[in-house]
Amino acid sequence: MITATVISGFVLALTAPLLTRWRSSLAGYILTLLPLGLTTYFALQVSSIAAGQHLVESFAWMPSLGIHLSFYIDGLGVLFALLISGVGTLIVFYAGAYLAGNPQLGRFYLYLLAFMASMLGVVLSANLITLFIFWELTSITSYFLIGFEHEREEARSSALQALLVTGIGGLALLAGFLLMGHVGGSLEIRELLNQADVIQAHHLYKSILVLILAGAFTKSAQTPFHFWLPNAMEAPTPVSAYLHSVTMVKAGVYLLLRLNPILGGTDIWSLSLGFFGAVTMVTGAAMMVVQRDIKRLLAYSTVSGLGTMVFLIGLNTNTALLAAVVFLTAHSLYKGSLFLTAGAISHAAGTRDLDQMGDLARHIPLIALAAILAGLSMAGLPPTFGFIAKESLYQTVLGAPQLTIILTGIGFFTGITMVFAAGILAIPPFFGKSPNPATHHHSLPIHLWLGPVVLAALGLLIGIAPQLVAHSFISPVLQSVNPPAQDIHLSLWHGFNPILFLSLLTIASGGIAYAFRKPLLQFLAVGARLGRIGPLQWYYLILEGVKSFAQWQTQILQGGLLRRYILIIFLFAITTVMVTMFQHNGFGIKTELLSIRFFELTICLLMLAAAVITIRSQSRLSAIVAMGVIGYGIALMFILFGAPDLAVTQFIIETMTVILFVLVIYRLPRFVRRPAKYIQARNALVALLGGGLMTALVLAALNAQQGSRLSAFFKANSYLLAHGRNIVNVIIVDFRGMDTLGEITVLALAGTGVFTLLKLRPREEDDVCDL
């Protein structure tokens, strides 16, 4: 059943384009049914999972490699699965109206549903390799979704940027997974849970950690990889809401939570997560406040939010992990709502620029309501879920055993910026003066307001009644993340304590900043220019570097001159063979050698002399003749050493070769090319090395010779089984008859080619060459 929940998304995705072509207006409703059904299914599992039951399914895939198509649902899995399918339902519904009339709508549904299925695969996989495959599928579907409006250059380059960053991280992740599987002795996550001590004590632990963190940090847009996320805002808004705030960017956070019992708890884990998380939190928050594009502002606040989650996982206490999970859930609800709000605004008012918005509450009151509720949650004001999340955060940092002041300062700063940003988002666009009062506003269909309102309302509902989720959702998650399970308590009111005081201080400071937003923004705009030397520039530098390196090495290795290619191929072959020969001490010579008879010596000397003539001769005819001498010499060798069939064939073929040469090529004009002396010397050196190496190889082969078992079989059975006395012939026409058929085919093809080329006479006027 779990497998079906993952696969069904892919199946439906494939039918989506046809469905949309059939009934565009109906397709949205039909496609919504799948995520809705999945949400129901996952919701029904909640109580049994809270009771401690985990659903497991496994199919053998590549058993010899320990790779299985296995899935399981536990507390962590079900929370993410519900976010994915639940928000997915609203998004699919929303997208139908948002992209109504777009001729590519069917394709959009295809990508979106395929993404949803991949994402479900990530959070439900029980095998590292399965997880990795779905992980990469989310990167790929994200690429298509960001680049959905592919006519625009920015959309294409942003899509590529996201793919490159997350894709390279994905490769690191695979390496990390393989190392971890090697050390832990299994690729099944549930089995690795018991190997935590082994893995953490292993000398490869640090490598595993670095590789896996590279994957998680790129996916979850941690500084310095965060730049792809704001640029991903080129995607249609439903995509930004779904992939780039609620689900895909949280895949890295999911992975950290999932692997926390295996890799977590060490100093280096806490240090790296805490450091990168804190830097991302602050960077995102600082970049956020100066944005005027509503989607980019939301994107930077997502970066900051992701940083907060990583930061909290890094602190790694029970309180911190609880805060991370609570914040993750609250963030998904309010950020999804705000993104959908932004989409609705740009649909209704035709702009994403905060300065161009005003007085929207009169036109789209429901959206205003959603924005206010979600804004309250984002700012961390009671009675929303966001408030509880922020209280948990403050509780964690205030209770931190070390660096309490710094950690609290980071949390406090981020808190203030969130209040400020929430104010900017939720108040002026809806209640401020409109800069262009005459603008025509579209009315909004239910599709466009349902999503934001539902998500924002959920944030309020959970805020008022946190016990709704505390035991059914949050507690099982913590059991997965940080076993064994603990009893948790969530509530709005904790009494008068430093946490509350800090909260009030945050709200007051944020409020003051909001009140003075105009001068503040002017002042900050100066600092915003500093952002231009950030990691995005490094990305472009690296990209350009890679390109010019590729060009440079292609120029060297594949410059277009045939002899250059030949030189490189020979040099490479010679080097590798030689290194192997030296490594294995392969040089040797057989002790019992056959004696040299006089005529043999003559033949060999003739062949060597002919070889020299082919090189030295200025006359083509003598080169051809010398070539023939070599061929006949070999034929004589065949006769002397018991191969009459070969000798006959060689005589015939060599004769025909010489005739063909004379006929076809002899009359062509000469192309004399005398390379510079040093090039000739270089070629001679390569030729000497190659020749010498072959001599050594032959001697080594003779030394190691043990005779083939096949030969004994042929000798014994040639007559008995195939009724032939000439064993070589029997092998060719009988034992290896299929090979010979292949050989005949090659010859027939070559013959056809020759015939066609000869028949293909150029027209008279084309035949301009003067022979």
Next chain:
Amino acid sequence: MELLTAIVIGGLFGAAIYLLLTGTPFRLIIGLVILSNAINLLIFVAGGLTPGKPPLIAVAEKQLLTASADPLPQALILTAIVISFGVLAFTLVLFRRAFDRLCRPLVDLEETDRQ
């Protein structure tokens, strides 16, 4: 004798490599022919040299019980000789036709153009 044949094989390979690297089309093709010959000889010699004993079953016998040359490399070489001839014929004709059309050799145009 093995030493001598090994030297001959090395010599043939060296000559072939040198010709291939020279870059004029005529020598390139000659190099190809020598290279395939050298490889055939290599396979032949690497299988072990047995003077004067072809792998033939005498009329009175049903099996070949005495020592003889190894039949397997011979079968392989027989195939190789014929195939390399097919490829050579195609190469030669292709080269010729390309020349008829372009009035210059097919390979390494830049270099020959310059001269």
